[in-house]
Amino acid sequence: MRTDRLVQGLFVALLLVLPAVLAPFYVTLLNYIGLYALVALGLVLLTGVGGLTSFGQAAFVGLGAYTTAVLSTTPELPGWIAWAGASPWLTLLVGLVFTATVAVVVGSLTLKLSGHFLPLGTIAWGISLYFLFGTLESLGGHTGITGISPITLFGVVLDAGEKIYYLIWAFVMVAVFTTQNLLDSREGRAIRALKGGMVMAEAMGVDTSRSRMIIFVIAALHACASGWLYAHMQRFVNPTPFGLHIGIEYLFMAVIGGAGHVWGALVGAGLITVLKQWLQDILPRLLGSAGNFEAIVFGVMMVLVLQRAREGLWPVLKKLVPVKAPQKTIDPAADTLPRRDLPTAGEVILEARNVTRKFGGLVANNDMNLTVKAGEILALIGPNGAGKSTMFNQLSGVDTPTSGEVLFLGKPVAGRDSREIARMGMSRTFQHVRLLPTMTVLENVAIGAHLRGGKGVFHAAWRQDRAEEARLLKEAARQIERVGLGSHMYEEAGSLALGQQRILEIARALCSDPCLLLLDEPAAGLRLKEKEALGDLLRKLRAEGMAILIVEHDMDFVMGLVDRVVVMEFGQKIAEGLPDEVQRDPAVLEAYLGGV
Amino acid sequence: MDVQIALMLAQDGLTNGAIYALLALALVLVFAVTRVIFIPQGEFVAYGALTLAMMQAGTVPATVWLLAGMGATAALIDGGLALRAGQTRRLVGVLGWNLGYPLGLAALLAALPVKDMPLAAQVLLSLAVVVPMGPLMYRLVFQPIAAAPILILLIVSVAVHVAMVGLGLLFFGAEGQRTPAFSDANLELGPLMVSGQTIWVVMSSVVLIVALYQFFERTLYGKALRATAINRAGARLMGISPSLAGKLTFFLAALIGALSGVLIAPITTIYYDTGFLIGLKGFVAAIIGGLASYPLAAVGAVLVGLLESFSSFWASAFKEVIVFTLIIPVLLWRSLTSRHVEEEE
Numbered sequence: 001m002r003t004d005r006l007v008q009g010l011f012v013a014l015l016l017v018l019p020a021v022l023a024p025f026y027v028t029l030l031n032y033i034g035l036y037a038l039v040a041l042g043l044v045l046l047t048g049v050g051g052l053t054s055f056g057q058a059a060f061v062g063l064g065a066y067t068t069a070v071l072s073t074t075p076e077l078p079g080w081i082a083w084a085g086a087s088p089w090l091t092l093l094v095g096l097v098f099t100a101t102v103a104v105v106v107g108s109l110t111l112k113l114s115g116h117f118l119p120l121g122t123i124a125w126g127i128s129l130y131f132l133f134g135t136l137e138s139l140g141g142h143t144g145i146t147g148i149s150p151i152t153l154f155g156v157v158l159d160a161g162e163k164i165y166y167l168i169w170a171f172v173m174v175a176v177f178t179t180q181n182l183l184d185s186r187e188g189r190a191i192r193a194l195k196g197g198m199v200m201a202e203a204m205g206v207d208t209s210r211s212r213m214i215i216f217v218i219a220a221l222h223a224c225a226s227g228w229l230y231a232h233m234q235r236f237v238n239p240t241p242f243g244l245h246i247g248i249e250y251l252f253m254a255v256i257g258g259a260g261h262v263w264g265a266l267v268g269a270g271l272i273t274v275l276k277q278w279l280q281d282i283l284p285r286l287l288g289s290a291g292n293f294e295a296i297v298f299g300v301m302m303v304l305v306l307q308r309a310r311e312g313l314w315p316v317l318k319k320l321v322p323v324k325a326p327q328k329t330i331d332p333a334a335d336t337l338p339r340r341d342l343p344t345a346g347e348v349i350l351e352a353r354n355v356t357r358k359f360g361g362l363v364a365n366n367d368m369n370l371t372v373k374a375g376e377i378l379a380l381i382g383p384n385g386a387g388k389s390t391m392f393n394q395l396s397g398v399d400t401p402t403s404g405e406v407l408f409l410g411k412p413v414a415g416r417d418s419r420e421i422a423r424m425g426m427s428r429t430f431q432h433v434r435l436l437p438t439m440t441v442l443e444n445v446a447i448g449a450h451l452r453g454g455k456g457v458f459h460a461a462w463r464q465d466r467a468e469e470a471r472l473l474k475e476a477a478r479q480i481e482r483v484g485l486g487s488h489m490y491e492e493a494g495s496l497a498l499g500q501q502r503i504l505e506i507a508r509a510l511c512s513d514p515c516l517l518l519l520d521e522p523a524a525g526l527r528l529k530e531k532e533a534l535g536d537l538l539r540k541l542r543a544e545g546m547a548i549l550i551v552e553h554d555m556d557f558v559m560g561l562v563d564r565v566v567v568m569e570f571g572q573k574i575a576e577g578l579p580d581e582v583q584r585d586p587a588v589l590e591a592y593l594g595g596v
Numbered sequence: 597m598d599v600q601i602a603l604m605l606a607q608d609g610l611t612n613g614a615i616y617a618l619l620a621l622a623l624v625l626v627f628a629v630t631r632v633i634f635i636p637q638g639e640f641v642a643y644g645a646l647t648l649a650m651m652q653a654g655t656v657p658a659t660v661w662l663l664a665g666m667g668a669t670a671a672l673i674d675g676g677l678a679l680r681a682g683q684t685r686r687l688v689g690v691l692g693w694n695l696g697y698p699l700g701l702a703a704l705l706a707a708l709p710v711k712d713m714p715l716a717a718q719v720l721l722s723l724a725v726v727v728p729m730g731p732l733m734y735r736l737v738f739q740p741i742a743a744a745p746i747l748i749l750l751i752v753s754v755a756v757h758v759a760m761v762g763l764g765l766l767f768f769g770a771e772g773q774r775t776p777a778f779s780d781a782n783l784e785l786g787p788l789m790v791s792g793q794t795i796w797v798v799m800s801s802v803v804l805i806v807a808l809y810q811f812f813e814r815t816l817y818g819k820a821l822r823a824t825a826i827n828r829a830g831a832r833l834m835g836i837s838p839s840l841a842g843k844l845t846f847f848l849a850a851l852i853g854a855l856s857g858v859l860i861a862p863i864t865t866i867y868y869d870t871g872f873l874i875g876l877k878g879f880v881a882a883i884i885g886g887l888a889s890y891p892l893a894a895v896g897a898v899l900v901g902l903l904e905s906f907s908s909f910w911a912s913a914f915k916e917v918i919v920f921t922l923i924i925p926v927l928l929w930r931s932l933t934s935r936h937v938e939e940e941e
Contacts (some may be wrong), residue, residue: 047747050746051747052747053747053751057755082885109924109927110927116746116747116750116887117883117927117930119747119750120633120883121923121924121927122925123876123879124880124920124921124923124924125875125921125924127916128916128917128920131914131916131917131919133918135914135917148775173924245758248758249755251751251754252755255751257668287627287766289766289769290764291762291765291770291883292762292765293762293765293766294762295756295758295759295761295762296756296759296762296763296766298755298759299755299756299757299758299760299762300759301758302739302751302752302755303752303755303756303759304759306741306744306748306751306752306755307737307740307741310744310748315742400939403666484813514695559931
């Protein structure tokens with residue numbers, strides 16, 4: 001039996017028993033912890049994993065609560081929505097749809113902007129919605145709405161704390177496990193790349209705007225469900241629990257518990273709720289006046305946590321329980337992923353026609369022409385400042401030429417975003433290594449295969465993606481073995497030496513099954529043996545029909561490997577030909593050695 | 597609505613707009629130099645106004661004890677560092693500024709008949725209490741995590757705001773305060789009555805903005821801050837200390853905040869938590885300027901002020917909703933004009 005499953009099982013068993021042994025007061029406290037944990041869990045996904053944040057989650061909770069409150073207490077609903085008044089389960093559905101719609105609208109306004117606009121936008125929208133709840137007559141103003149019916153489940157009316165307890169914690173546990181499942185999947189890897197790996201993820205074909213939207217909507221839906229449960233537990237709603245200061249408290253829970261960890265949400269919600277209860281009891285007596293002084297303690301605590309232990313409490317607690325997540329297994333029996341048809345050897349894959357790129361008065365590339373054919377390795381060399389990197393950016397579609405065009409498989413590259421280019425079969429490595437240091441080598445490489453899978457969030461959350469996942473991981477493992485990193489497969493990518501990280505990037509690029517490989521200084525930082533191994537690998541790829549373009553400084557490495565060389569200086573091509581010819585070319589010798 | 601009402605509303609809007617403009621400038625400045633989105637800006641407004649009100653009520657303002665507490669903590673940290681490094685002179689400086697100043701100020705406040713002193717002196721004393729909290733806050737809260745991502749700085753900033761609001765309630769109580777006007781004069785401009793306080797607010801804002809402009813254009817420290825805003829690493833290599841830049845920026849932000857509070861306290865009743873909403877409106881203005889442009893932020897501030905005063909006439913219940921919803925079209929416009937995938941810092 002896996003120890004992690006055992007501990008989780010014990011936890012669930014404990015949850016089941018608690019109401020029988022605890023006083024009603026504590027059951028109520030646990031109910032609140034569950035409700036808050038549900039919201040905090042959304043924030044773990046959004047903030048801790050995705051690097052986005054929202055102070056407006058309380059407003060989403062309010063949307064869920066008010067939707068069900070209005071629908072289940074209005075005596076005569078308009079015809080088109082009348083069906084929803086029949087049961088709280090229907091109002092949950094309406095609430096979720098409504099919340100998702102609002103989240104998509106708010107998200108599409110702010111998610112494209114740099115990360116801090118989203119939290120600012122959510123502060124503003126949190127305040128607006130709170131005032132709206134308080135002023136709209138139809139929502140009962142500041143007095144709120146009373147007389148909300150309890151939820152009925154399988155004929156049982158959940159009208160007492162210890163009854164709805166099970167429903168609340170069922171929601172929490174489902175949310176915990178689906179979130180865990182999601183993070184351990186193809187979509188999950190894309191989500192985990194959002195924090196610090198967006199440029200890389202886009203180059204591997206991940207639509208990062210979509211991934212950001214997904215986690216924002218999921219977080220909103222968790223909050224909405226919590227609001228729905230709250231409304232039917234309390235049986236009345238008013239605007240107070242949906243204000244901005246509660247939204248801030250939700251974020252505190254996630255951060256203090258450990259924003260990057262699913263179980264951290266539960267720890268944070270539990271700690272803050274209990275602490276709040278205690279402080280509300282003790283502080284007014286201590287300070288001699290009434291007021292929510294616990295805010296002072298929470299504020300100071302947050303500052304200290306973020307200064308001293310930014311990962312929150314969960315990583316500390318985790319050390320106390322010796323549970324190790326099992327290593328991923330590669331299923332050798334999984335189907336091999338289908339491969340694209342490689343073009344026949346000699347066919348032109350990439351062509352630059354009269355490419356000129358000017359930055360103001362500086363001409364970085366002037367009238368450059370080059371072609372890369374299937375089954376050949378082309379090297380682009382030149383002294384520092386010759387314009388190689390600019391040329392590389394034009395070829396890979398990161399930048400757009402001032403004039404001239406770049407054709408990949410006969411289609412212009414300009415104007416396409418990097419994930420479209422990736423889909424067409426161009427894959428690349430980066431001059432400055434871009435990988436996710438805390439993920440394993442296997443997971444990093446598997447991001448390369450993103451476009452070769454198609455299972456989405458729902459399949460991932462409910463584990464309906466395992467066959468595809470096995471295929472993706474098998475492919476990633478195959479590429480890792482192929483580049484010679486097999487013994488490091490389960491190590492954190494950040495622990496590899498720089499040279500190995502460059503090799504990892506090649507494996508990741510190969511994982512996307514490209515027909516053209518663009519390598520930016522792949523041999524930098526490699527030892528001799530590693531260089532030889534890399535050379536052998538590239539030769540093997542060439543024999544399979546892959547087209548490869550290398551930008552490189554290491555002449556020994558280049559000259560013994562490539563088929564043709566293009567030499568640049570001052571933004572222009574000064575020579576092109578076989579390695580031997582180029583080495584004897586007087587213009588090249590002058591560029592490198594300053595005249596002979 | 598007739599012309600007279602419109603003019604009156606416009607006057608209100610411009611007055612508030614002038615304050616929002618000041619706050620927006622401070623927010624843009626703090627963000628540019630330290631990457632901190634300075635949510636507690638509004639608390640300095642409330643602290644400034646309510647400290648003044650406490651002095652006028654004849655009590656020693658409780659904020660001076662917060663200042664002393666922050667100073668003591670800083671003295672403990674920096675004094676310990678100086679002691680370990682064996683720098684006696686630095687130790688004296690650290691203790692003098694962080695312990696001597698707050699305690700001396702407290703003694704002064706207790707000894708002087710502050711209640712009966714002229715308004716100008718009371719205002720100066722209030723600033724002397726509240727403004728040093730800015731650099732101290734930077735030292736205690738933000739300097740240890742100066743290199744953290746923007747998101748972490750933002751969350752910390754919100755945490756500081758939460759703590760300060762709680763402390764505000766403790767210091768000032770739940771009652772609102774209004775201080776007497778700087779001048780009782782009224783000016784008649786055609787059909788319009790302009791109150792003396794309005795003129796004070798607008799003139800002070802203009803003077804402050806011009807002074808800040810001169811500071812950034814003409815003084816070495818101003819240029820050092822500008823350099824830090826443009827390129828932190830480069831400025832550091834040129835010998836500009838990032839912690840000095842941070843403290844100076846927070847000093848300016850606290851000064852602007854406290855002064856704004858003193859200026860509007862005669863116009864609006866200030867509660868311990870009023871500052872947040874006022875500060876957020878400065879934010880809406882700053883966001884209009886993309887958290888980067890000073891002139892755009894100032895224009896945005898006037899726009900926010902006008903929108904607020906006119907919407908309080910037409911739909912007073914929805915005033916806040918309308919003002920805060922204003923950032924949605926702004927964000928939309930910003931969203932449509934940027935389409936680049938970039939790495940966050």
